[in-house]
Amino acid sequence: AQSVTQLGSHVSVSEGALVLLRCNYSSSVPPYLFWYVQYPNQGLQLLLKYTSAATLVKGINGFEAEFKKSETSFHLTKPSAHMSDAAEYFCAVSEGGGNKLTFGTGTQLKVEL
Amino acid sequence: GAVVSQHPSRVICKSGTSVKIECRSLDFQATTMFWYRQFPKQSLMLMATSNEGSKATYEQGVEKDKFLINHASLTLSTLTVTSAHPEDSSFYICSARALLDYEQYFGPGTRLTVT
Numbered sequence: 001a002q003s004v005t006q007l008g009s010h011v012s013v014s015e016g017a018l019v020l021l022r023c024n025y026s027s028s029v030p031p032y033l034f035w036y037v038q039y040p041n042q043g044l045q046l047l048l049k050y051t052s053a054a055t056l057v058k059g060i061n062g063f064e065a066e067f068k069k070s071e072t073s074f075h076l077t078k079p080s081a082h083m084s085d086a087a088e089y090f091c092a093v094s095e096g097g098g099n100k101l102t103f104g105t106g107t108q109l110k111v112e113l
Numbered sequence: 114g115a116v117v118s119q120h121p122s123r124v125i126c127k128s129g130t131s132v133k134i135e136c137r138s139l140d141f142q143a144t145t146m147f148w149y150r151q152f153p154k155q156s157l158m159l160m161a162t163s164n165e166g167s168k169a170t171y172e173q174g175v176e177k178d179k180f181l182i183n184h185a186s187l188t189l190s191t192l193t194v195t196s197a198h199p200e201d202s203s204f205y206i207c208s209a210r211a212l213l214d215y216e217q218y219f220g221p222g223t224r225l226t227v228t
Contacts, residue, residue: 043206044219103156
């Protein structure tokens, strides 16, 4: 069975500061990993995905994530936070491509002036 | 590309009535569609997976007679909430996946309020 743990339901950073959102996964097979962003009352937008290629994945809006098998982690980072980054972020895992996604509980990112 | 729409975006219905939510893939053929439910400030919970032309597969604990899913074409899936109750009020999100594609494309969601 697959699962995702997102540490920190709320993260607050100053504008311009580093963003680090944590995600650890559990999977019985090599995983596909995803980060999504959700703005209020909207669907999910894909930020980036890991599909067994390069371990450092670059996504949209300056976000990137590194797959670390030894740590079963896929943390999301952005060097400099912007006010528009304030949203809910979900990490998700899929056991093999095309199979169902299991989502973490989400992290609400707040960006302060 | 890869756009998924949902209709309606918001719906309010009375307790005991049924409501239908549509999910459409606008620019690709979706062989598989997924329906999720999201309670306020919580994560997405998969309700069911539907493949075009076959019966949906429901997750454990989801009542298939209450949440009717139809995936009659490669671009349309519908979720019908039958005999809705206030506890069915939630944000329903669909996603769609093309054949041989590992990525799911999400719709904008439907806010259901049952009064």
